[in-house]
Amino acid sequence: MQIGGKWTDGTGSVENALILDGRVHKISEELVWRYDTSDWHAPWRVTGERVDLAFVPEHVRLADVRRALYMRSREAQAFGHYRGTVVADDGEEVEITGLYG
Numbered sequence: 001m002q003i004g005g006k007w008t009d010g011t012g013s014v015e016n017a018l019i020l021d022g023r024v025h026k027i028s029e030e031l032v033w034r035y036d037t038s039d040w041h042a043p044w045r046v047t048g049e050r051v052d053l054a055f056v057p058e059h060v061r062l063a064d065v066r067r068a069l070y071m072r073s074r075e076a077q078a079f080g081h082y083r084g085t086v087v088a089d090d091g092e093e094v095e096i097t098g099l100y101g
Helices: none
Strands: 017-020 023-026 032-034 044-047 051-068 071-087 093-100
Touching (some): 044 071
Antiparallel strands (some): 017 023, 044 051, 051 071, 071 093
16 A cells, blocks of 8 residues: 655645555545644544545654754654555455554
8 A cells, every 4th residue: 555645735646556466556536634733643544535544653753953044844754553444446445454654
């Protein structure tokens, strides 16, 4: 499974796909990502017409870097497990359990 979001919003391009038995099932929609920026360790939700996933963070890396008076970079990076369902091109509902990402 390959999912992503936010950085491609509005571009017309997405990076979402499910790979089963060597076949790529393209998920061409922008997914909705719901998470609490005040508590990065709280469970997340990732949804779309063919995607219904929960993400449970286990490790969160936060960075807030000032490189100069006018440059600042903030980042939150989370690793954990996904569970839920993704629908393949042929309509098969695939259960996702314990997928680390």
